[in-house]
Amino acid sequence: MRTAGRAAALLFLTSVATLAVGAPFDFDHAPGRLPKDVVPVDYRIAVLPDIAAMTISGNESVALRVRATTRAVVFNSLNEKLTDVRLDDVPAAAVESDDAKQLTTVTLAQPLPPGEHTLTFSYTGRLEKQPHGLFLQPYVNPDGSAGQLLSTKMESTDARRMFPCWDEPAFRATFELTVTVPAGWATVSNMPVATRTEHGALATVTFQRSPNMPSYLIEFTGGDLKSITAPAGAAAVGIWAVRGRERDAEVALADAQLILGDYNDYFGFAFPLPKLDSIAVPGGFGGAMENWGAITYNDRLLLLTPDSTLADRQADFAVQAHEIAHQWNGDLVTMGWWDDLWLNESFASWRGTSETDQRYPEWRWWERQDGARDGAMRSDTRLSTHAIEQPVADELQAANAFDQITYEKGQSVLRMLESYLGPDVFRDGIRRYVRARAFSNATATDLWDALAAASGQDVAQVARDWTEQAGLPLVSVAASCDAAGARTIVLSQRRFTPRADDRAPGRWSVPLRIRAGSAAPRMELLTGDPQASPAGRCGEPLSVNADAIGFFRVRYDAATLAANTRGFEAAADGDRIALLDDNWALTLAGVQPLGAYLALVPAMGGNRDPRAWEQIAAALATLEHYERGTPGHDAFAARARAIVRPVFAGFGWDSRPREAADAVRLRRALLAVLGELGDRGVLAEARRRFALFLKDRRAIRPDDQDTVLGIVARGADPATFERLHLLAAAEKDSGARRRYYLALMRVGDAALAERAARIALSAEIAPQDELLRLRLVGQLTDRHPALAWATLRDNADRLLAPFPKYTPLITSEQIPDVYWEGAAPQEIETWVRGRLPAEMAPNIARGMESLNEQRAEQAALVPAVDAWVAR
Numbered sequence: 049m050r051t052a053g054r055a056a057a058l059l060f061l062t063s064v065a066t067l068a069v070g071a072p073f074d075f076d077h078a079p080g081r082l083p084k085d086v087v088p089v090d091y092r093i094a095v096l097p098d099i100a101a102m103t104i105s106g107n108e109s110v111a112l113r114v115r116a117t118t119r120a121v122v123f124n125s126l127n128e129k130l131t132d133v134r135l136d137d138v139p140a141a142a143v144e145s146d147d148a149k150q151l152t153t154v155t156l157a158q159p160l161p162p163g164e165h166t167l168t169f170s171y172t173g174r175l176e177k178q179p180h181g182l183f184l185q186p187y188v189n190p191d192g193s194a195g196q197l198l199s200t201k202m203e204s205t206d207a208r209r210m211f212p213c214w215d216e217p218a219f220r221a222t223f224e225l226t227v228t229v230p231a232g233w234a235t236v237s238n239m240p241v242a243t244r245t246e247h248g249a250l251a252t253v254t255f256q257r258s259p260n261m262p263s264y265l266i267e268f269t270g271g272d273l274k275s276i277t278a279p280a281g282a283a284a285v286g287i288w289a290v291r292g293r294e295r296d297a298e299v300a301l302a303d304a305q306l307i308l309g310d311y312n313d314y315f316g317f318a319f320p321l322p323k324l325d326s327i328a329v330p331g332g333f334g335g336a337m338e339n340w341g342a343i344t345y346n347d348r349l350l351l352l353t354p355d356s357t358l359a360d361r362q363a364d365f366a367v368q369a370h371e372i373a374h375q376w377n378g379d380l381v382t383m384g385w386w387d388d389l390w391l392n393e394s395f396a397s398w399r400g401t402s403e404t405d406q407r408y409p410e411w412r413w414w415e416r417q418d419g420a421r422d423g424a425m426r427s428d429t430r431l432s433t434h435a436i437e438q439p440v441a442d443e444l445q446a447a448n449a450f451d452q453i454t455y456e457k458g459q460s461v462l463r464m465l466e467s468y469l470g471p472d473v474f475r476d477g478i479r480r481y482v483r484a485r486a487f488s489n490a491t492a493t494d495l496w497d498a499l500a501a502a503s504g505q506d507v508a509q510v511a512r513d514w515t516e517q518a519g520l521p522l523v524s525v526a527a528s529c530d531a532a533g534a535r536t537i538v539l540s541q542r543r544f545t546p547r548a549d550d551r552a553p554g555r556w557s558v559p560l561r562i563r564a565g566s567a568a569p570r571m572e573l574l575t576g577d578p579q580a581s582p583a584g585r586c587g588e589p590l591s592v593n594a595d596a597i598g599f600f601r602v603r604y605d606a607a608t609l610a611a612n613t614r615g616f617e618a619a620a621d622g623d624r625i626a627l628l629d630d631n632w633a634l635t636l637a638g639v640q641p642l643g644a645y646l647a648l649v650p651a652m653g654g655n656r657d658p659r660a661w662e663q664i665a666a667a668l669a670t671l672e673h674y675e676r677g678t679p680g681h682d683a684f685a686a687r688a689r690a691i692v693r694p695v696f697a698g699f700g701w702d703s704r705p706r707e708a709a710d711a712v713r714l715r716r717a718l719l720a721v722l723g724e725l726g727d728r729g730v731l732a733e734a735r736r737r738f739a740l741f742l743k744d745r746r747a748i749r750p751d752d753q754d755t756v757l758g759i760v761a762r763g764a765d766p767a768t769f770e771r772l773h774l775l776a777a778a779e780k781d782s783g784a785r786r787r788y789y790l791a792l793m794r795v796g797d798a799a800l801a802e803r804a805a806r807i808a809l810s811a812e813i814a815p816q817d818e819l820l821r822l823r824l825v826g827q828l829t830d831r832h833p834a835l836a837w838a839t840l841r842d843n844a845d846r847l848l849a850p851f852p853k854y855t856p857l858i859t860s861e862q863i864p865d866v867y868w869e870g871a872a873p874q875e876i877e878t879w880v881r882g883r884l885p886a887e888m889a890p891n892i893a894r895g896m897e898s899l900n901e902q903r904a905e906q907a908a909l910v911p912a913v914d915a916w917v918a919r
């Protein structure tokens with residue numbers, strides 16, 4: 049029975065793979081649950097929200113194209129009751145709405161022949177309290193007054209909560225939306241307002257008909273809002289914020305204008321809507337949503353104040369660069385089904401990062417993303433990982449696709465392909481893809497075909513190894529020398545797994561960028577195993593992942609590693625970073641001893657590359673965490689302080705005029721690790737600065753506040769803790785308030801930590817900051833894992849409520865990863881399983897693998913660290 053079950057599962061996967069993968073988009077073969085014999089062409093939807101009753105009432109008229117004679121019309125609905133359902137004005141014979149299946153079936157008295165028909169009905173539904181469908185968002189204004197607005201969040205499958213519809217991405221249609229709201233409210237949707245009529249206390253607003261689009265991109269926001277606008281090409285860009293805060297959007301507006309212009313050029317296809325609005329929603333959901341022509345953001349991503357940090361400024365640009373890229377990759381061209389979500393997300397991430405890197409070269413944005421690449425490689429190393437393209441059968445699996453593999457691995461793989469094909473050829477391929485699939489849908493094959501046409505190469509052959517196969521390769525390099533000193537390397541590969549577990553095989557076409565010495569890198573595709581290649585002169589440094597662009601690990605033989613270590617200080621920044629990342633990963637995976645990584649640290653010499661030192665600081669912080677409570681802790685901390693102190697001394701506490709963005713960031717990373725390592729000088733200076741800060745807020749720059757206040761909180765006595773708490777509770781600026789509360793959760797004292805946990809749950813957290821609570825409790829895990837776990841366990845419903853779509857993913861994968869030392873593994877696993885359907889088993893396996901991996905790392909590394917210290 050077990051064997052039969054396994055075989056059946058394999059057959060199922062194979063059939064999904066042949067359907068969804070390897071063919072261009074074709075409506076009839078696009079996966080999905082809705083029958084394709086009836087398709088919507090145009091919707092007219094009128095919605096009347098009742099805020100007091102938290103309900104919606106609506107009227108809908110849908111022009112349909114019937115493709116084959118049918119007696120049933122099936123579409124999505126959730127928590128809605130349909131009445132007066134008519135087909136071409138004839139009452140339906142029966143209407144059944146099934147909330148478990150999220151479907152409504154309209155049965156007709158007579159068979160419906162192929163051709164054009166009209167479905168009409170009235171309905172009632174729910175106004176949501178959480179960000180899915182049409183939801184009510186309460187907030188507190190800076191002056192302390194209360195406000196509320198309505199906004200939407202539809203992706204992936206929640207448009208059906210606002211109005212019944214064919215809620216799958218392949219069912220594109222035009223939409224004409226009408227909403228009735230309080231007369232004093234401003235209203236925003238995908239398209240500009242067409243007509244507006246006031247009647248008493250209410251106003252009815254009809255928006256212009258949208259272009260042909262999927263339902264998950266519909267947007268509506270209404271409230272006491274104000275906008276600022278500017279032209280961009282043939283369109284207008286606007287930013288909406290709660291009245292009184294619109295001036296905080298001036299930087300965001302200039303960014304949007306710039307980015308839209310750049311993308312009109314990059315994609316070779318002008319933004320096709322008359323306007324692009326962005327809406328700063330106070331609270332709502334954590335990130336941003338790329339609704340066509342009306343992008344919604346959590347307001348902290350869009351609004352900047354004098355209290356904002358450089359990181360806030362960078363996020364303002366980078367997140368907009370991601371969301372605006374979606375206006376092409378996602379909105380103009382939509383994935384055919386959620387199994388190709390990466391066509392949306394990997395693309396927007398890659399394009400947004402490239403745009404940010406090009407517009408702000410001083411931010412060194414690709415280098416800054418290296419941590420994200422390395423983190424995705426770490427998840428992808430696990431045996432329970434999944435491929436970028438993955439089968440999606442239902443709403444739950446569609447929501448679960450929004451993970452690190454889809455975003456960060458996807459972005460890295462696209463960058464690797466861009467580097468392999470060359471940026472101009474790659475852009476030409478993207479332009480062909482967008483032109484060919486505009487106002488329609490696409491699969492990965494459509495993309496590979498366009499890139500193949502542009503490059504003349506079999507792109508699919510290389511790309512599919514990375515998108516259809518889970519995991520990543522470890523490339524091994526073995527060098528030999530001839531009598532004249534010319535070096536030949538022999539390259540081989542296997543899947544990179546923890547402790548070289550060989551249960552998971554794999555083979556990839558690996559685009560190598562080989563740099564020997566200071567020569568320009570050359571591309572070589574690793575397809576053989578083994579494969580020999582000339583590689584400069586013996587003794588020269590060597591990288592086969594030059595500039596850290598590839599999504600693979602490399603292990604060099606001892607002689608080559610020694611040459612790389614000798615040339616480390618002068619190596620290209622990316623080559624040095626790749627070697628640090630890989631050697632740390634090899635250490636964590638138990639493939640290489642800790643000493644091989646730590647030998648690279650003194651080899652940094654006088655080099656102060658920020659990402660390299662940030663990587664080292666993070667590794668030392670991990671080791672310090674693993675050492676806590678062991679006899680060797682203090683000796684290790686002393687050794688680690690001796691490594692970091694001289695580097696920090698070169699930066700000092702205060703930034704210099706015109707200092708580079710990543711130097712600001714590195715100063716914080718070094719300060720934070722010295723704080724963790726218990727550096728007395730740093731602790732004393734942080735306290736001194738905090739005393740000044742209490743009198744004058746300019747004493748600690750916004751950029752340094754989270755670090756310095758976190759160090760203060762760690763050593764805080766009750767009086768200091770209370771001063772920091774009062775600061776947080778009284779703060780009007782939402783960004784600063786967030787920083788103060790997060791710092792408070794770094795408290796070291798156990799009794800004060802219990803007080804911190806109560807604060808995280810208390811009513812003093814503003815309604816627009818509901819999302820912050822989970823993060824606050826998560827922060828407590830660092831010093832008080834058992835308390836953090838108990839707080840989460842006992843308040844999980846409330847802490848997870850603001851993330852309705854992501855609750856299963858957070859519960860299964862992130863909670864075991866973050867709370868790994870909060871309780872016995874069995875207790876955590878039992879709790880997680882008890883909250884989730886059986887279908888979540890693969891995700892729970894990922895979370896538990898991460899938990900167990902950290903425990904195994906700790907067990908292996910503590911003796912290794914102690915041996916290194918004693919050496």
Ligand SMILES: [Zn+2]
Pocket residue numbers: 338370371374392393396
């Ligand atoms: Zn996105």
